[in-house]
Amino acid sequence: xxxxxxxxxxxxxxxxxxxxxxxxxxxxxxxxxxxxxxxxxxxxxxxxxxxxxxxxxxxxxxxxxxxxxxxxxxxxxxxxxxxxxxxxxxxxxxxxxxxxxxxxxxxxxxxxxxxxxxxxxxxxxxxxxxxxxxxxxxxxxxxxxxxxxxxxxxxxxxxxxxxxxxxxxxxxxxxxxxxxxxxxxxxxxxxxxxxxxxxxxxxxxxxxxxxxxxxxxxxxxxxxxxxxxxxxxxxxxxxxxxxxxxxxxxxxxxxxxxxxxxxxxxxxxxxxxxxxxxxxxxxxxxxxxxxxxxxxxxxxxxxxxxxxxxxxxxxxxxxxxxxxxxxxxxx
Ligand code: NAI
Numbered sequence: 001x002x003x004x005x006x007x008x009x010x011x012x013x014x015x016x017x018x019x020x021x022x023x024x025x026x027x028x029x030x031x032x033x034x035x036x037x038x039x040x041x042x043x044x045x046x047x048x049x050x051x052x053x054x055x056x057x058x059x060x061x062x063x064x065x066x067x068x069x070x071x072x073x074x075x076x077x078x079x080x081x082x083x084x085x086x087x088x089x090x091x092x093x094x095x096x097x098x099x100x101x102x103x104x105x106x107x108x109x110x111x112x113x114x115x116x117x118x119x120x121x122x123x124x125x126x127x128x129x130x131x132x133x134x135x136x137x138x139x140x141x142x143x144x145x146x147x148x149x150x151x152x153x154x155x156x157x158x159x160x161x162x163x164x165x166x167x168x169x170x171x172x173x174x175x176x177x178x179x180x181x182x183x184x185x186x187x188x189x190x191x192x193x194x195x196x197x198x199x200x201x202x203x204x205x206x207x208x209x210x211x212x213x214x215x216x217x218x219x220x221x222x223x224x225x226x227x228x229x230x231x232x233x234x235x236x237x238x239x240x241x242x243x244x245x246x247x248x249x250x251x252x253x254x255x256x257x258x259x260x261x262x263x264x265x266x267x268x269x270x271x272x273x274x275x276x277x278x279x280x281x282x283x284x285x286x287x288x289x290x291x292x293x294x295x296x297x298x299x300x301x302x303x304x305x306x307x308x309x310x311x312x313x314x315x316x317x318x319x320x321x322x323x324x325x326x327x328x329x330x331x
Contacts (some may be wrong), residue, residue, distance in 0.1 A: 001030045001031070002029070002030060002031050002032070002287050002289070003031075003032045003034060003061045004031050004032070004034070004062070004063050004064065004065060004283070005033075005034050005035075005036060005058050005061045005063070005064035006021070006033045006034065006035045006036070006063075006285075007035075007036055007037070007038050007054065007059045007061075007064060007065070007069075007300065008035065008037070008066075008067045009039060009066055009067030009068045009069045009261065010040065010067075010069055010070050010261055010266075011067075011068055011070055011097055011260070011263050012016070012067070012068065012260025012261060012262045012265060012266050012267075012271035012320075013039075013066075013068050013069065013272070014066025014067065014275040014319045015266075015267070015269060015271050015321075016038075016067055016073060016114055016257070016271050016272075016275070016276045017065075017067045017276065018185070018321070018324075019277065019320050019321060019323070019324035020065070020271035020273055020276040020277050020279075020280050020324075021033065021087070022325070022328060022329075023120050023185070023273075023277050023280070023296055023324050023327045023328060024277075024278070024280050024284070024292070024296070024325045024330065026327070026328035026331050027284070027292035027293075027294055027295045027296050027331060028291075028295070029217070029284055029289050029292040034057055034061060036054045037054070038050050038051070038054045038066075038069060038075075038080050039069045039070065039080060040070060040072075041114060042291065043077070044220070044289070045205060048077075049055070050078050050080045050083050050084065051111065051152040053072055053285075054167070055084070055087055056087070057086070058088060058167070058252055058254060059086075059251075059252065061217055061274070062251065062252050062253070063253055063254075063255075063257065063286065063287060064083075064252075064253075064254045064255070064256070065255040065279060065280060065283055066255070066256045067082075067252055067256070067257075067261075067276065068256070068259060068260045068263065069081055070148070070260070070261040070263065076129050078125060081240065081256075082123055082125070083148070083252075084247075084254060085118045085119060085247050086119050086125075088246035088247075088249055088252045089119065089249045089250065089251075089252075090118055090119075090150060090248060090249040090252060090253070090254055091117065091118050091119050091145065091148055091149060091152075091248075091249055092115060092117075092118060092152050092246070092247065092249070093114075093115070093116035093118040093226060093245060093247055093248075094113070094114075094115055094116075094228075094244070094245065094246045094280075094282075095113070095114040095115075095116065095233070095243060095244070095245045095246075095258055096113050096114075096155070096243075096244065096282075097110060097111075097112045097113070097230075097232050097233035097234065097243055097273060098110060098111050098112075098237065099111070099236075099237050099238075100237070100238070100242075100300065100301060100304040100305075101256050101301070101304060101305045102304035102306070102307045103237065103238040103242070103303040103304055104138065104238065104314060104315050105236065105237055105238050106236075106239070107213060108235045109214070110213050110233075110236045111217075111238075112209075112213065112216055112217065112218075112219065113160075113218045114219050114221070114226055114229060114230050114233060115149065115152060115156065115169040115218060115219065115220040115221070115257050116221060116222075116223060116225075116226020116227065116230065117145060117146075117149040117154040117164055117220075117221065117222050117223050117225075117226065118223060118226075118247055119145060119223075120140060120141060120145050120194060120222075120223065120250050121139055121141060121142045121222040121224050122138075122139050122224050123139055123221035123223045123301065124138065124139075124140040124224065125166070126138035127322055128214065131138060131196075132311065133266055133291040134155060137175065139177050140177075141177040141178065141180050141181055141222060142180075143180060143184055146157075146180060146184035146185065146188075147182045147187075147188055148218055148249070148312045149182060149220060150167065150185045150188040152167075152190065152220075152248075153165050153218055153220035154188060154189060154191075154192040154195055154197075156280050157190075157192075157195040157217070157218045157220060158192065158194055158195055161217050162195065162217050163195065163196055163199075163217055164195065164196045164198065164216070164217040164218065165189065165192075165195055165196070165197050165199070165217070165218045165219075165220055166197075166198045166199060166200055166205075166216055166217070166218070166219045166220070167181070167182060167185040167186075167189075167198075167199040167200075167219075167221065167308060168172070168199070168201075168202050168205045168219055168220070168221035168222075168225050168226075168229065169181050169182045169185075169200075169201065169202065169221070169222070169225075170201055170202050170225075170273060171201075171219070175215065177224040177330075178222065181222055182199055182254070183198065185197070185220065186199075197239055202221070202225045202228075202229075205219070205225075205229065206228075206232060207210075208224065209232055209233065209236070210232070210236075214321050230243065230245075230258050231256070231258070231311040232256060234259075238302050238313075238314055239272075239314075240257075240258060240259035240260075240262075240275065240313075241259065241271065241272025241273075241274055241275055241311065241313045242272070242274050242275055242278070242312070243257065243258040243259070243276035243278070243279070244257060244258070244275055244276070244277075244279035244281070244282055245250055245257060245258050245275075245279060245282075246279065246282045246286070246303035248286075255279040255280065255282055255286075256276070256281055257275030257278075257281040258278045259260065259275055259326075263296055265285055269318070269319035269320045269321065270311065270312050270319070271311070271320050272312075272313045272314065272320070273311075273320050273323060273324055274300065274311075274323075277296065277300070277324075278300070280296070281293045284296070286324060295331050296331070298329045298330075298331075299327045299328075299330035300327065302330045303323070303326045303327055303330050309322060309326040309327075310323070311323050
């Protein structure tokens with residue numbers, strides 16, 4: 001029996017979390033869920049959107065899966081997601097982007113992996129006002145953080161039979177910060193002769209991913225570029241309802257979809273739970289439940305290829321739970 005911390009989140013989080021639980025249980029995985037709440041609705045009770053007992057629950061069980069959590073724009077509390085990643089030093093954000101047959105998309109056979117640095121860059125939260133005149137956000141890039149994220153990407157490529165790692169940067173303009181990232185990436189890549197290494201400026205990467213996605217394999221990058229290119233990647237394979245993610249550190253791992261809380265469709269049973277279900281597949285592999293992970297992946301492939309039970313974002317009419325039930329039946 002594996003004890004897993006479940007943070008359902010807000011917006012569409014509770015719906016997609018429930019759907020994910022249905023599917024994981026149907027796979028036969030022996031999971032005991034320890035559910036804890038984080039988000040704006042916790043502020044009145046605990047004075048913070050991320051109470052200490054939530055952090056403690058993740059630390060105790062070491063593995064968590066979470067739904068999205070809303071962050072106020074331009075004001076209010078710091079992102080719970082970013083705080084969780086920084087507090088637990090979950091320095092890797094691993095996001096596989098893969099096509100399924102039957103999903104409406106302009107592309108076929110996409111198979112990319114984004115490795116996003118998760119603790120620093122413009123997300124370090126170092127900002128200040130310059131009177132009424134302006135504001136300044138510091139882009140923090142450190143050598144140890146560059147080393148460990150590129151090391152992870154190269155190691156991941158080696159272990160998963162990937163051929164190429166591309167470092168994404170803007171070192172032509174940010175010569176010191178992105179320059180350090182690129183220089184370190186080159187140094188780390190030198191020690192991994194079995195995997196090819198290249199680099200690309202982020203704006204060119206955005207265009208190339210749309211025009212020639214087949215040229216890329218594993219892509220490693222600082223935090224902000226990873227955030228943006230992940231959504232671009234989602235657009236290649238059917239949208240944000242599809243893409244999973246894993247926040248991984250030395251001691252803990254928190255699995256979550258790339259998408260946010262989608263407040264426009266919250267509570268309407270319109271959300272596609274695939275992204276969180278695929279995050280659960282990553283989690284099952286991480287805890288050694290390979291067979292259960294494969295069962296769910298096969299069920300996804302079958303249901304998508306049949307195309308009879310798709311959620312609205314994929315052009316279908318199925319509700320969140322109907323889609324989850326179709327996966328359970330396929331298993
Ligand atoms: P979003 O990802 O919530 O939504 C963008 C678009 O994709 C919307 O049209 C939405 O309806 C659609 N969408 C997203 N997930 C979907 C799903 N599973 N099924 C069907 N359609 C889906 O991004 P947005 O609107 O920028 O952010 C909303 C809130 O979520 C913000 O407060 C943001 O800070 C937060 N957020 C939280 C994240 C997390 O908890 N890890 C990640 C990204 C955003």
